[in-house]
Amino acid sequence: MKVVRTVEQLRESLGQLRSEGRGPVGLVPTMGFLHEGHASLLRRAKETCGIVVMSIFVNPIQFGPGEDYESYPRDEIRDLALAESRGADIVFIPLAQEMYPKPTRTKIKVSGLTDKLCGASRPGHFDGVTTVVTKLINMVQPDYAFFGLKDAQQVAVLSQMVEDLNMNVTIVPCPLIRESDGLALSSRNVYLSAEERRQALVLSRSLREARAAIEDGRVVTASEARELIVSVISESPLADIDYADILSFPALEPIAADLPLTRAEGEIIMALAVRFGRTRLIDNIVFTPKEVAALV
Amino acid sequence: MKVVRTVEQLRESLGQLRSEGRGPVGLVPTMGFLHEGHASLLRRAKETCGIVVMSIFVNPIQFGPGEDYESYPRDEIRDLALAESRGADIVFIPLAQEMYPKPTRTKIKVSGLTDKLCGASRPGHFDGVTTVVTKLINMVQPDYAFFGLKDAQQVAVLSQMVEDLNMNVTIVPCPLIRESDGLALSSRNVYLSAEERRQALVLSRSLREARAAIEDGRVVTASEARELIVSVISESPLADIDYADILSFPALEPIAADLPLTRAEGEIIMALAVRFGRTRLIDNIVFTPKEVAALV
Known part of the structure; x- marks a missing residue:
């Protein structure tokens, strides 16, 4: 498994694997602190794809003021071990400075779907999600991108975006994973x-x-x-x-x-x-x- | 020159030309009723690219209420003749129904750059431009996209978008072209x-x-x-x-x-x-x- 921290390294590593003709590329975007929900996304990605890229990035622009951006749990060492053991080919783990060298002036807005459920309590949240996912998709140019249905609204919003913008990727919704007592993994x-x-x-x-x-x-x-x-x-x-x-x-x-x-x-x-x-x-x-x- | 009207035909024709190994792909997005300004974009594109795609589409979502969407001049036969004579390889000329099978819920917004000059008098105009250009870029996946500096603000907005979203295309600004008496071509x-x-x-x-x-x-x-x-x-x-x-x-x-x-x-x-x-x-x-x- 290759761990890359810059867009340039990412493109280089991907270019290498692509040139080996390994088949479709799958992207598993995460915010890290990985659990079995993320592991299930990797598993699903490996069923379809010859190259699996996991991104680990706590995306500041999808957090509102007063939300938990600063305190969001992070554990890079454990995350990399899990990603490796579950067969990720590349882990892209950029600093905020690499993703946003300057504050982004561009945002992608999906109307209708984003003003209810979590969108109503977290204004601007989904603009941050669509924007960072688009950046990741443009960096990786995957054939498939895998998202858990734990964030079902996110899946709906991203699917709408991909359809509306004719993006060259298929969003693959994956089942929500629970602890044995029923608690949704998070x-x-x-x-x-x-x-x-x-x-x-x-x-x-x-x-x-x-x-x-x-x-x-x-x-x-x-x-x-x-x-x-x-x-x-x-x-x-x-x-x-x-x-x-x-x-x-x-x-x-x-x-x-x-x-x-x-x-x-x-x-x-x-x-x-x-x-x-x-x-x-x-x-x-x-x-x-x-x-x-x-x-x- | 191939004239295509659907995204599927476009991808098919492009795939064919790409498989011939002709080099970089250039996109020249236009709203048709072509003049020497557009011809200069084609000329510039042919200097850099082995495959040149011109799109002709009067994009409804970049016109405001009371603007000239309905009356905007159209002349497909003359446009196709000009595109052919200036060496376009593919002309993509979709109906609105093909570009927007359903009304788009997704819009791309570039803040800061869009609230002045034409953005101040034409609210929402640049959201329509960034959105349709992103769709065209996703359909064609060009290496270069050529835009005239007649619409200098458009060039600035699109360059910002491409940078912010890590899009895999280079925006090439091309000189504004004038009549011999100085009037900017439009x-x-x-x-x-x-x-x-x-x-x-x-x-x-x-x-x-x-x-x-x-x-x-x-x-x-x-x-x-x-x-x-x-x-x-x-x-x-x-x-x-x-x-x-x-x-x-x-x-x-x-x-x-x-x-x-x-x-x-x-x-x-x-x-x-x-x-x-x-x-x-x-x-x-x-x-x-x-x-x-x-x-x-």
């Missing part, structure tokens, strides 16, 4: 106290219970599903809900409050963001509600 | 009545006179130069000034009103937009003011 889980960590299980449980209730017909509409989710989360005294929403996916359009969810077109997403102390966690589930046999 | 000149056409000569004359006055020391500061330009243009009763500005180039930063222009760092641009009836014309001159020997 680099930010390290912020949680033991008690917060225990109570944070209400997030995945609320989504599981809502899905089950939809599928066995106890819950019919989006507003009922939302009520159930909120009531489960409220069992945790430490949980402070930022949002809990049910939308179409990947269009992220609202679903009429009184429409049976089984009649919604295509997939739906139940997504939430909840604070435990100073830690903001997100979780979601994307699925197609099925008609309940007993009710037909 | 597809929009066809809108002018004979009398407007005659009076429109004040534009290039005002810039020439201001430059001469700076170079022989009669005019020292930006505000004096601006006054001279405005007074020359005002000799035309039909001229209605939108803006006349003197800025650094390509940063487009204001120049202190009392600073001798010869002390300004690097190049300056004197740029103007003036209406004659319903026609809005632009013109500019980019140069480095030289110290006047007699004053040293």
Whole structure:
């Protein structure tokens, strides 16, 4: 595995591997502090690609004022060991100065998809994501780029961008990965106290219970599903809900409050963001509600 | 010369020419109704590139409400003849439906450079330009893209975008081309009545006179130069000034009103937009003011 820190080194290393005719190039953009979610992206990339590039970069322009850019967990040595053991060919780990030699004047804005869910609580966040991902895509020129559905809105926004701008890359959404007790893997889980960590299980449980209730017909509409989710989360005294929403996916359009969810077109997403102390966690589930046999 | 109307045909034709190993690919994006200015871009492209792609597309999203999108002059047959005679290899001439199968939700915004000159009178114009040029660049994947300095602000904005986003293309600015009497070539000149056409000569004359006055020391500061330009243009009763500005180039930063222009760092641009009836014309001159020997 090659570790490169400048765009020039990156292009050089890539040129070398490309000249060996190893097949498609896959990009796995991350902010580091890697966990099994990232490992699953590498695994997926290696299924499709002959050359796998992982980037590790905590992107300042996707953090708002007062967010955790400074304190975001970093562990380069552990990250490089994990990337190597999971078969990355190149790890690109630039300094902020290398990515932004001057403050960027250019931003990519995707309207509509970015004003809800995390976009509503984190104004400008997705402009920072689309901009840095475009930079990484232009640097690597990958055939495929792999993103986890933990950040489902990010996947929707990036897919829209790639389509709108005719970018020469395929966005590959990969499943959200959970701990065995249900907690969605996140680099930010390290912020949680033991008690917060225990109570944070209400997030995945609320989504599981809502899905089950939809599928066995106890819950019919989006507003009922939302009520159930909120009531489960409220069992945790430490949980402070930022949002809990049910939308179409990947269009992220609202679903009429009184429409049976089984009649919604295509997939739906139940997504939430909840604070435990100073830690903001997100979780979601994307699925197609099925008609309940007993009710037909 | 190959004429293609879909992105798929474009990629296919390009793939064929690329496989012949003809060398770098040049892109000449235009809105058609071609004139010698466009011809000079083709000429320049052929000096550097083995494959030259001209695009002809009147881009709806760079026109504001009440602007001339509908009436913008079009003449496909003449354009294709000119492109062929000047050696274009591929002309890409898509319908709006091909470029925007759905309305784009993604826009590229370059801040700072776009809020002055034409950006101030045409809000959103440059977002439309950066977005369509990025789409064309992604479709063609050229090594070089050629733009005329008639639209000097466009060149500055696109160069900034390419740098900020690490795009794999070099923007090549090409000289503004004038009629023998000084009028800057523009597809929009066809809108002018004979009398407007005659009076429109004040534009290039005002810039020439201001430059001469700076170079022989009669005019020292930006505000004096601006006054001279405005007074020359005002000799035309039909001229209605939108803006006349003197800025650094390509940063487009204001120049202190009392600073001798010869002390300004690097190049300056004197740029103007003036209406004659319903026609809005632009013109500019980019140069480095030289110290006047007699004053040293």
